[in-house]
Amino acid sequence: MHSLIHAIALEPSKCVGCTKCLKVCPTEAMRVKFGKAKILKERCINCGQCILVCPHNALYGITDDLSDIYKFQYKIALVNPVLYGQFHRNISPSQILSSILTLGFNECFETTIGAEYVTTFTKAYMKDKTLVISSSCPTIVRLIQIQFPDLLENLLPMDSEIEISAQLAREKAMQAAGFRAEEIGIFYISPCSARIHSFKKPVGIITSNIDATFAIKSVFLEISKTINVDGKVNVDYYPSGKGIGFARAGGQSQALEITDYLSVDGIQNVISVLEEVEYGKVNDVLFLECHACTNGCSGGCLTIENSFVASNRIKRIASENFSNQPSKTITNTGKFLFAEPLSTAQVINLSNDLSEALNKMQQIEKVLLTPKY
Numbered sequence: 001m002h003s004l005i006h007a008i009a010l011e012p013s014k015c016v017g018c019t020k021c022l023k024v025c026p027t028e029a030m031r032v033k034f035g036k037a038k039i040l041k042e043r044c045i046n047c048g049q050c051i052l053v054c055p056h057n058a059l060y061g062i063t064d065d066l067s068d069i070y071k072f073q074y075k076i077a078l079v080n081p082v083l084y085g086q087f088h089r090n091i092s093p094s095q096i097l098s099s100i101l102t103l104g105f106n107e108c109f110e111t112t113i114g115a116e117y118v119t120t121f122t123k124a125y126m127k128d129k130t131l132v133i134s135s136s137c138p139t140i141v142r143l144i145q146i147q148f149p150d151l152l153e154n155l156l157p158m159d160s161e162i163e164i165s166a167q168l169a170r171e172k173a174m175q176a177a178g179f180r181a182e183e184i185g186i187f188y189i190s191p192c193s194a195r196i197h198s199f200k201k202p203v204g205i206i207t208s209n210i211d212a213t214f215a216i217k218s219v220f221l222e223i224s225k226t227i228n229v230d231g232k233v234n235v236d237y238y239p240s241g242k243g244i245g246f247a248r249a250g251g252q253s254q255a256l257e258i259t260d261y262l263s264v265d266g267i268q269n270v271i272s273v274l275e276e277v278e279y280g281k282v283n284d285v286l287f288l289e290c291h292a293c294t295n296g297c298s299g300g301c302l303t304i305e306n307s308f309v310a311s312n313r314i315k316r317i318a319s320e321n322f323s324n325q326p327s328k329t330i331t332n333t334g335k336f337l338f339a340e341p342l343s344t345a346q347v348i349n350l351s352n353d354l355s356e357a358l359n360k361m362q363q364i365e366k367v368l369l370t371p372k373y
Contacts, residue, residue, distance in 0.1 A: 008051065009060055011057075011059075014056045015036050015037050016058075017032050021054055026268060037058065046138070047139045062196065063215045066218075069105065072185030073179060075106050076105065076106065077100050077103075077105040077189060078162070078210070081243075081314060083219070085298050085313040086310060091229060094233040096223060098227075099227040102226045109168070109169035109172070110165070110237065114165030114168065116330055117330055118252070120330045131286065132286065133155050134287070135156040136156075137290060138194045140270060141203055141342070143267075143271070148277075157204070159204065159205060160198070161243070162195060169209075185211045185212070190215060191293075192292075193301055204342055216303050217303060238327070240326065241323065242318070248297070249298075250296070258286060261286060264288070265291040293307070298311040298314055
């Protein structure tokens with residue numbers, strides 16, 4: 001069992017107890033006690049909805065400091081194409097990647113490469129399945145563990161494109177540059193808090209390949225200071241339209257080039273559809289792509305651009321490169337399958353005896369309602 005390490009924090013001095021976070025939480029993980037919000041970590045799925053609606057910025061994602069990259073000899077920035085959608089369309093992915101290198105990284109590695117592995121495996125895996133649910137969004141995986149355990153067998157049993165890319169990046173640096181694994185730092189530029197939590201508490205794998213994370217919104221500000229909009233770029237981006245499309249809702253399904261799929265974004269919409277699936281009312285879909293955030297990863301709580309604008313920019317870049325094939329033949333996708341079986345997530349089990357559980361709950365409420373002064 002892995003310890004639960006949270007990815008969302010509260011600044012009490014900014015919280016006024018307005019209850020907006022409580023109203024949008026899909027798993028009832030928020031409470032307001034004595035005028036301050038409180039997160040029940042066992043129930044939290046790190047969807048970030050509370051961060052998005054808080055008018056006082058009292059809730060925030062826990063990320064690392066950019067200076068942490070200097071703890072490693074070789075520093076790799078793991079870039080999600082969501083970042084490309086944060087900039088004006090006149091700024092190319094290559095310009096963005098070149099600017100990232102000026103922050104102290106030795107190399108940029110794009111998650112579009114890992115997305116190609118996910119697509120290749122999924123196409124083969126679906127052949128003898130009735131319904132496959134994407135496991136790319138860590139919030140959805142945890143939601144299913146908590147509220148829809150009967151659907152665990154439908155989840156794609158494979159690492160996310162993020163973890164796959166991180167492993168590929170480390171292997172590449174070890175082979176090409178001759179560094180040892182522990183000398184290489186993999187730093188993910190994250191659009192959401194759920195990804196951060198998934199690295200601290202991996203599901204389906206033993207340990208994560210990610211060493212630290214930075215919010216897209218913080219890296220965006222640093223890039224904006226150094227980006228050269230007119231000069232020569234030093235880095236070419238990986239032109240995989242299918243992989244780039246993973247950054248928006250529907251992109252993963254489109255990459256599979258099938259018609260019998262359903263793409264759902266927005267956590268409440270996802271819950272509604274999963275209920276339909278659990279009741280056996282969805283019978284004409286082979287692949288179900290679910291995103292907790294509106295417009296997929298482009299709408300993550302750690303991004304800076306309007307999700308609809310960002311998603312449209314991603315769609316344009318992906319369309320321009322959609323017909324491109326992988327730079328090399330993708331083989332051995334099996335090494336990225338889950339090493340551990342997915343299991344139901346226990347929220348709080350006070351007792352198997354109902355009367356004893358109710359008694360303990362009353363005691364907990366009594367303690368919580370007792371003023372701490």
